[in-house]
Amino acid sequence: MRKNLLSLIAASVVVLLLASCAGYHVRQGRQAMALLAYSKAEGHFNKALKHGPDRDILLQAALAESKQNKVEQAAAHYAQAEQIAALTGNDAFEYGRLLMAMGRYGEAESLLKRAWDSSPERKDVAMLIGACQGFRTFYKDSSKYGARMLHFTGLSSAYAATPYQGGLLFTGQRDVAPASRDPWSGQSFADLYTITIDASGDATGQPVPLKGSVNGPFHEGPGVVCNDGRTLYFTRSNYYGGRKLLKDGNNISNLKLFRASLQDNGEWGNISEFAYNSDNYSVGHPALSNDGSILYFTSDMPGGLGGKDLWYCTNLGTGWSAPVNMGPTINTSGDEMFPTVVGDAFYFSSTGHENMGGLDIFETHREGEFWSEPRNMGYPVNSTRDDFGLWLNGSGTSGFLSSTRSGTDWIHAIEVRPPTFDLAGTITNADDGSPVPHALVTLHNLADLMTLRDTADAHGNFRFPLGANRAYTIRSEADGMLSQSIMVGTVGLGISTTLRGDIRMHPMVPDKPIVVPNIYYDYDKWDIRPDAAKELDKLAHLFLENPGIVFELGSHTDSRGGDLYNLVLSDARARSAVDYLIRRGVPAESLIARGYGETMLVNGCRNGVACTEEEHQANRRTEFKIIAGLPAQASE
Numbered sequence: 001m002r003k004n005l006l007s008l009i010a011a012s013v014v015v016l017l018l019a020s021c022a023g024y025h026v027r028q029g030r031q032a033m034a035l036l037a038y039s040k041a042e043g044h045f046n047k048a049l050k051h052g053p054d055r056d057i058l059l060q061a062a063l064a065e066s067k068q069n070k071v072e073q074a075a076a077h078y079a080q081a082e083q084i085a086a087l088t089g090n091d092a093f094e095y096g097r098l099l100m101a102m103g104r105y106g107e108a109e110s111l112l113k114r115a116w117d118s119s120p121e122r123k124d125v126a127m128l129i130g131a132c133q134g135f136r137t138f139y140k141d142s143s144k145y146g147a148r149m150l151h152f153t154g155l156s157s158a159y160a161a162t163p164y165q166g167g168l169l170f171t172g173q174r175d176v177a178p179a180s181r182d183p184w185s186g187q188s189f190a191d192l193y194t195i196t197i198d199a200s201g202d203a204t205g206q207p208v209p210l211k212g213s214v215n216g217p218f219h220e221g222p223g224v225v226c227n228d229g230r231t232l233y234f235t236r237s238n239y240y241g242g243r244k245l246l247k248d249g250n251n252i253s254n255l256k257l258f259r260a261s262l263q264d265n266g267e268w269g270n271i272s273e274f275a276y277n278s279d280n281y282s283v284g285h286p287a288l289s290n291d292g293s294i295l296y297f298t299s300d301m302p303g304g305l306g307g308k309d310l311w312y313c314t315n316l317g318t319g320w321s322a323p324v325n326m327g328p329t330i331n332t333s334g335d336e337m338f339p340t341v342v343g344d345a346f347y348f349s350s351t352g353h354e355n356m357g358g359l360d361i362f363e364t365h366r367e368g369e370f371w372s373e374p375r376n377m378g379y380p381v382n383s384t385r386d387d388f389g390l391w392l393n394g395s396g397t398s399g400f401l402s403s404t405r406s407g408t409d410w411i412h413a414i415e416v417r418p419p420t421f422d423l424a425g426t427i428t429n430a431d432d433g434s435p436v437p438h439a440l441v442t443l444h445n446l447a448d449l450m451t452l453r454d455t456a457d458a459h460g461n462f463r464f465p466l467g468a469n470r471a472y473t474i475r476s477e478a479d480g481m482l483s484q485s486i487m488v489g490t491v492g493l494g495i496s497t498t499l500r501g502d503i504r505m506h507p508m509v510p511d512k513p514i515v516v517p518n519i520y521y522d523y524d525k526w527d528i529r530p531d532a533a534k535e536l537d538k539l540a541h542l543f544l545e546n547p548g549i550v551f552e553l554g555s556h557t558d559s560r561g562g563d564l565y566n567l568v569l570s571d572a573r574a575r576s577a578v579d580y581l582i583r584r585g586v587p588a589e590s591l592i593a594r595g596y597g598e599t600m601l602v603n604g605c606r607n608g609v610a611c612t613e614e615e616h617q618a619n620r621r622t623e624f625k626i627i628a629g630l631p632a633q634a635s636e
Contacts, residue, residue, distance in 0.1 A: 022051040029060060032183070035251055038067040039186030055084040059091055066094060068185055069386065069404050071101045087111065089118040093125060100357030103384045105132040108357075124306075124334045124352050131354040138356050138378045141495040146415040147380045149406055152195060152203040156187050159402035159409040160222035160285075160338060160389040165229070167196040168400065170411060171221030172207060182219070191215040192223055192234060201398055201413045212268030214260050218245055218253075222338070222389065224286050230262040233274075233295065235284035248280055255284040257297060276301075276313070276323050287339040295320060296339040296346075306333030310348055329371045330364060338388040343396070346371070349388035358386040361401065381414065392416065421466035421490045425501035427456050427476050430514075435460030436505055439478035446471045466490050466499065474501050475545065481505040482626075483545040506542075513554065513623040519577070520617050524561070526572040528580050532622075536577060539624065540584035543591075550627040552592045553577050558616040559598045559607050571595030577622055592627060 029044030045061035048054070058081040065074035078095035081087060087095055096111035109132035116125045150158075154174070161170040173187040182189050192210040195203050209215055214223075214234060223234030238246045238253050247253045257274035277283050278301065285298040296312045301323065304311075309331040313320035330336060332352025337359070339348045344366065349359040353374055360382040362374035376382065381390065383405040392399035397416050402409055423443070427436040441462045443452040447470050456462040456476070466472065468490055475485035484505050506514055516539055519532040528536065543551055555574035557566040574593035582588050601619050605611035 022048045026057060033060065033064060035183065037183030038064045039181070040183055042068070053080060053084065055081045063094065066098060071098055074098055075102060088114055090115065096128065097357065100128065100132065101384045105135045108132050122333065124332060127352055127354055131356065134354065135356065138376065138382065140378065142379045143496050144417055144419060145381050146417060147401065147412045150203045150411045150413055152207060154206050157409040158411050161400045161402065161411045162224050162391055164194055164225055167194055169194055169210065169223060169225060189217065190219045190221050192221045210268060211266060212260065212263065213271065214268045222285055224288055226288060226292050232260040232268055233286035234258055234260065235286065238279060246279060254279060255282040257283045257286055275320060285338050287341050289341055296341065298337045305331045307335040308337055310336045310339055330374060340389065340391050342392045343394065347390045356382050357384040359388045361387050361390045419468060419494060419496040421468065421493065421496065422498040423464045423466050423488060423501045424498050425462055425474065425503060427460040427503045427505060430504040430506045436478050436481060439476045442475045444473045446473065474503065476503045476505060478505060480508050482508050482542060484542060485545050508626060510626045513625045516622045516624060519622040520620055526569060526576045528576055536580050537584065540581050540586050543581065543586045550590055550592065551624050552594055552627050554594050554596055554623045556596050556600055556619055556621050557598050558619040559601060559605055560616065563597060567595055567597035570597045
C-alpha cells in the first residue's frame with residue numbers, strides 16, 4: 001500500500017511538472033506574439049504542444065507560422081484544431097487562405113464560406129470565394145510567360161528587384177546568429193543589395209550590400225532609383241537618428257520612406273525623411289512614374305479602404321503634394337503593395353481582388369482620370385503563394401518578379417512570350433455533314449497579302465499557323481463542290497489559342513434548290529430585313545467565289561392572299577434579293593430572279609388552313625440553285 005502511494009505521488013509530481021513546463025512555454029509564446037516576435041513564439045508553442053494537443057495553442061502556433069509564411073506547418077496546426085472543433089470566423093479565414101496557397105481550392109472555399117457566414121460584410125472573403133470557384137481561369141494562358149528562379153548564393157531571401165547600373169537593386173536577408181535575428185522572421189534584418197545581370201538575364205557574381213550609409217542595423221528596402229541615377233527612394237524601419245528601434249502603442253515599428261543621393265565617391269548618403277512619414281502608420285515600397293513626377297507608395301495611413309493601400313504624391317517643384325489614395329478600383333479591404341511603373345502600365349500586388357492565394361500581381365492602365373479594372377496576370381506570373389514586385393523592361397519582353405513559390409522570398413526572371421495562334425478546321429458537305437476529303441485550302445493574309453496553300457486530309461481536316469493581329473480568308477475548293485470561303489482573325493487577341501475555321505461546301509448539282517436560312521419577309525412586303533441582309537451577304541460571298549456559274553434566286557410566299565397576287569409578290573421579293581446581291585458586287589449576268597408564289601409550300605398551310613405565324617413564315621423563304629449551261633443559254 002505504501003509503495004503504491006509513493007508511485008501515485010511520483011506520477012502526480014511528473015504531471016504537475018509537465019503542466020508547469022507547458023504553461024511556461026504558453027506564457028512565453030504569448031509574450032512573444034505581443035512583441036511580434038513570431039519566430040520565437042512559434043518555438044515556445046511547439047514545445048508546449050509536445051505535452052499534448054490544445055486547440056488554443058494549436059491556433060496560436062498556426063498564426064505565428066502563418067506570419068512567417070510557413071504555409072504547410074501553419075495549415076497542419078489549423079487542421080489539428082479543426083479536428084477538435086470546427087473553425088469559424090477569422091480562424092476559418094486564415095486556414096482557408098493557407099489552403100488556397102497549397103492549391104486546395106475546394107477545401108479552401110468551404111472554410112472561407114464559414115468565415116463569410118460570420119462576417120458577410122467582408123468583401124475580401126467574398127472575393128476569395130469567387131477566386132476558389134473560378135481558379136481555372138488563372139491557368140488559361142500559362143504559355144504567355146516563362147518564370148525561372150535566379151541562382152546566386154550568400155542570402156537566405158531576395159526580393160523586390162528593380163534596375164540598377166546594368167544590374168539589379170533588391171532587398172535581401174541572411175542567415176545570422178540568434179542574437180542578430182529579426183524576431184519576426186528569424187532571419188537577419190533586411191538590407192539593400194546589388195547584383196550584376198548578364199545579357200541572358202542571369203545573375204553573375206555575389207550580391208553586394210549597397211554602398212554608403214543607407215543600410216543600417218534594422219530593415220532597409222525595398223527601394224527605387226530615379227532615371228537620373230542619382231536619387232534613391234527607399235523604405236526603412238523607424239530608427240532614423242539613432243540605433244534604437246522606435247515602436248507605436250501596439251508595439252509595431254512602422255516603416256518610413258527616405259531619400260538618398262549618390263555621392264561623388266559612388267556611395268549613397270545625404271539621407272532625408274519623406275514629409276508624410278509618421279510614427280503611427282507605415283509608408284514604404286516606393287515607385288516612380290516614368291518622368292519622376294509622381295511618387296507611388298504603400299501605406300496604412302488613415303483614410304484608406306482597409307489594410308495597406310496604394311497612394312501617390314505629385315512633385316510640385318517645391319516638394320511633394322499631399323498623399324492621394326489611388327481609389328477603390330485598385331485598393332480593397334485587403335493589402336495592396338509593391339507598386340512598379342513600366343511604360344503606361346502600373347503593376348502592384350494585392351491580397352484582394354480575385355487571386356490565386358496570398359499576394360498576386362495585377363496590371364492596370366491609366367484611362368484619363370481613372371484606372372482600368374486590374375487584371376490578374378495569371379500563372380506562372382502568379383502562383384498559389386505570395387507573388388510581388390514585378391518589373392518589365394521597356395519592350396515588355398523580359399523582367400523580374402519576386403515569389404515565395406520556392407519556399408522563401410526569391411527573385412525570378414520572367415520572359416514574356418508572344419501569343420501563338422493556329423487555325424484548325426474541317427470541310428464538310430453541307431447536305432449530309434460528311435467530310436470533303438483532299439480539298440484544296442488557301443489561307444490568304446489580308447494584311448501583307450501572303451498566301452499559304454495546303455490539302456485537307458481524308459477526313460476533311462486542315463491546319464495553318466496564324467500571326468498576331470491579322471485578318472485572313474480561308475478558301476476551299478473541291479471537285480463537284482461550290483467553292484466556299486470564310487474569314488477569321490487574330491486582331492485584338494492576347495491569349496494563345498487555336499481558332500476554328502470549319503467550312504461547309506455545297507455540292508454542285510444543277511437545278512437542286514438550296515434553302516438560304518433566315519431570309520424571311522414581313523407579311524405583304526418585299527423589303528430586305530436586317531436579319532436577311534446578313535444571310536444575303538454570305539450568299540454574295542459564295543456567288544463571287546464561283547464565277548461563271550449562273551444562279552437562280554427563287555422566292556416563295558405563304559398561302560394568304562390571292563394566287564396571282566402572291567406570284568407578283570414573290571417575284572418582287574426575288575428581284576429585291578437579286579438587286580441586293582448586285583449591289584454587293586455579284587455580276588448581274590450571274591443571277592436570275594424568279595417568283596413561285598404559293599405553288600411550292602413546305603408545309604400544310606394551304607388556302608383555308610389555320611396556321612401559326614411561324615408556320616406561315618416558313619413558307620416565305622428564298623432558295624438558290626445552279627442553272628445548267630452558259631449564262632446566255634440560261635437566260636433564254
